[in-house]
Amino acid sequence: MDLFSEEEKRIYFQTTCEVSSKDSAINKYKIEKIIKRSNKGNVYRAIRKSDGQKVIIKQSRPFVNYDTEGEWTALDDIKNEAYMLKKLADKSYTTNLIDEFYIVDDYFLVQEQVDGLNFEEFIRETEYSLNIREKSLDNIVNIVNDIHKLGYKIVDIAPTNFIYTKKGDITLIDLETMTPIKDKVRRVKTPMMVNPDTDLTISSVQQDYFSLALIGFSLLTGDFLSFSKGDQKTGLSAFIKICHLIKIARLDNKITKQQEYWLYDLLMMSQGEKIQKIKQLKQIPSDILLNTPDFSSYFEKYNFKEEAENIKSYLLAKSMDKSGRLFPSNEFGEFVSPVSFQHGFGGVLFFMNKYYVEEDENTVKEWLTKLENYEATNFLHGYSLLFGKAGFLFGILDRYEKTKERYLIDISKRLVDHLMRVYDNISNLDFALGRSGILLCLMKYCTIVDDKKLANFIKNNINDAYSLLESEDNGDIYFNNFAHGRSGAAYVLKAYTDIFGDSRYQNHLQKFSDGISELLEEKLSSFSKLDNLGLSWCDGVSGLILYLCLIDKERYSEIIYKSQLEMVQQYEAMGTSFCHGLSSLLQTTIYNKNQKVEQFIKKILLTRSYRNNDRLLQFQGEDGINSYFDFGVGNLGIYWTLLGYTFPFELSKGD
Incomplete structure (x- = not known):
């Protein structure tokens, strides 16, 4: 792979009116690697040809400014470094300045490479x-x-x-x-x-x-x-x-x-x-x-319920833009349907439903009517539970159970029919993106509306979830995760068993659940080696703990408790969010009333909170800086767990 673009070669190495390749100072060095690429200039590892001296070459480009006036540029930064290297030349704790030169308008600093560790x-x-x-x-x-x-x-x-x-x-x-x-x-x-x-x-x-x-x-x-x-x-x-x-x-x-x-x-x-x-x-x-x-x-000064209600009022005052969004999501979320649970209105609806008052009905109805017709095929996984219409349906049904507004069932029926028509075109089988999650939403509808055609559809397709459960186990946390792996499919089978009274999967579920318990026991000592996703609900340990909570929290109480205690020790490696962060672990404490871990996480989340210009208490996003109102990766999911609400997609015969 060539280290330089054709444009860079033309400027730095070929003959121009300003510089020739023969005379260019850069030709004193053999470039080995670009260590860092940056708009303000790259950093290179190189060797001086004359004696084999290892060097670092820092490039700075003009007109990359740090202020609106353009009074200080990236070039000034590197020049300042050269000045300080000269000033501290007699100090053993800095590197030696070897060379500095211009190529056209770009400034280059060459310093001795120091062997050691980053x-x-x-x-x-x-x-x-x-x-x-x-x-x-x-x-x-x-x-x-x-x-x-x-x-x-x-x-x-x-x-x-x-x-x-x-x-x-x-x-x-x-x-x-x-x-x-x-x-x-x-x-x-x-x-x-x-x-x-x-x-x-x-x-x-x-x-x-x-x-x-x-x-x-x-x-x-x-x-x-x-x-x-x-x-x-x-x-x-x-x-x-x-x-x-x-x-x-x-x-x-x-x-x-x-x-x-x-x-x-x-x-x-x-x-x-x-x-x-x-x-x-x-x-x-x-x-x-x-x-x-x-x-x-x-x-003790914080009342999270009041803070959440303030956010709900703020959201109700927002205008939905032409793309169907009340607020921006993170970079990935902008490619996902505006109705999604993870990054869009589906998650907002879950949150709004907890604070339902009649005065909100017209605003929410207007939003739902507008969003129903967004074409799912235009978006990534547009029919799925986390990213598409299935999660939207679940939120609408959740609202119907609280408000009994007839138009919600009418919208739900149309969404159900649409999901049934496109079901065979869905290639994924998992909970978050595939058929298992869609089946769970259709089951939710069956607990509210007596629809024999839909019930038969679910019975005829439930083996899709079972086929994922029965895929070969490699003993890996990710392979068994909730969102994309086997435990999410197993949860859907458990919900199906409870709702339809079909016991044929019971033994398989018991064996699988015992296996998840054993997997957690085996991996306890290595939780510290996992990253944020490996510890999360979506892809990691928090999802496995939640699975056991949903399946049989009494039978697996010991491993649930032990896993929570070990998991919380890894709080520094975890973000804040519902899908990928500490909130996913906080969700599990609701089931076994583990107040020690619950209070610990709430305090950690508070250290990562701040009050924005609208006086709303928000939390760091996944990048540690930006904050979003998404349910999956933003404030709404965090508040959901802070207030002690159970898993949004929890489903049983009692529903």
């Missing part, structure tokens, strides 16, 4: 070497102290700004944002490394203290803290949220009491105005008493 590699290599991590942190403290002593601040600092070794040596490799202490301008910021309650257009030494505390936490634990800005309504600040998260880490034995105090001391320094020398870990007493803010007193 942050992820270092954490992996030192998993059982706490003393090396502490030594590395002390060396970072020394670097920051020295830079402050010289009259500079780093401004944008994160664990990825350093190269590490297994001996604890540290090299600072990113000096782009370093400025004199008296310079107050901040142009860039790394999320979760800055205090969002401060003015982030201004830089200060105190912000270096704050960032260093978060770097320290990551170095000591291998995890990144996730938090949101403070809530002026209740006084719950980002500082208090972080102190709570650090305390949890100490109670979980992820950090020592000495380390907790060091982190707290640094955070306290970040709240002041003085420039102080940062202490090393070894300078902190190991038996000191801490007086940190009481997070529980702030937690």
Whole structure:
């Protein structure tokens, strides 16, 4: 694969009026790899041809601005780094500047490549070497102290700004944002490394203290803290949220009491105005008493039911756009039907139904009438339970059970007929995207309307769910997951058995459920190795726990409880959402009244909440920054579990 585009070759290597390939400074180096691609300029790993010296080449393009005035560009960043490398040339903690040159208008900086580990590699290599991590942190403290002593601040600092070794040596490799202490301008910021309650257009030494505390936490634990800005309504600040998260880490034995105090001391320094020398870990007493803010007193100020009702009122005041959406979804959600449960109005309807009042009827009726005719084939999995019309149908039926409005049954009947017509064209068999989920929605209709034709249709096609259940088991969590795997299909079979009194699948279900219990028992000790999806309802462990809750929470009570306790230890690896985050685990605690895990998750979710400009309490989205009103990956699903509601698609004969 060619490392350069034809346009780049023309500019950098071919003869032009500005530069010839013969004279181009870039030809002193053999490019090995593009380490990072960026609009502002790429970063290359290369070798100097004359002596084999390993180097890093940073490119910066002009006219990539950081301000609306265009007074500071990406080119200025790299020039500033070159200046600081010269300024710190006698320091052992920086790399050597080798060369700098222009090619046309692009500026290039060449610096010595330092052998070592990036942050992820270092954490992996030192998993059982706490003393090396502490030594590395002390060396970072020394670097920051020295830079402050010289009259500079780093401004944008994160664990990825350093190269590490297994001996604890540290090299600072990113000096782009370093400025004199008296310079107050901040142009860039790394999320979760800055205090969002401060003015982030201004830089200060105190912000270096704050960032260093978060770097320290990551170095000591291998995890990144996730938090949101403070809530002026209740006084719950980002500082208090972080102190709570650090305390949890100490109670979980992820950090020592000495380390907790060091982190707290640094955070306290970040709240002041003085420039102080940062202490090393070894300078902190190991038996000191801490007086940190009481997070529980702030937690008690929140009434999640009132907050949810405020969101419901906000949604009712929205106008539906021509695409059928009340609000934007995430990037993937924009490709999914506007009626979907996961990313669209289907999920909104579930949420609205919990707060039904007669005054809302006309608005909701107008929306439903408009949305009924959206063509499902125009969207990804447009007939499915999570992404299409089946989930929309389920929400409409749920509303009918509360309001008894006749038009809802009329719409439902038309949707049922449509789903029956297209059923054979659906290739997927699973719960979320395929036939199993559609069958569950059709069963829901049968519990409300006596439709013998539909009942026969379900009976004739229920083996589709069974065929997925009977597919070969490879003992993998993902293969058995709820949304796309075998446990979702098994749940549909259980609902079918309860509603139609057909016991032929009973033994198969029992055997499968026992197998899921055994799988969880086997994987308990390896939950820590799973990522967000591996821990989620959709694709992972939370879905398997929920399955056992729905099938027989008494029979499987022990493994449900044990799995919840182990799962909650992985909260730092999980987002917030219903489908992919902590809310999916919170959902399971509703079934066994595990108040310990329930309260823990609610408090963690609160540390990732913030109040928006409309005074609504929202929660971080899956990227840790943006927030959405989706049910599956946004606020509505989070509130659903915070308020103790059971699985939205729960279905039994009693329905």
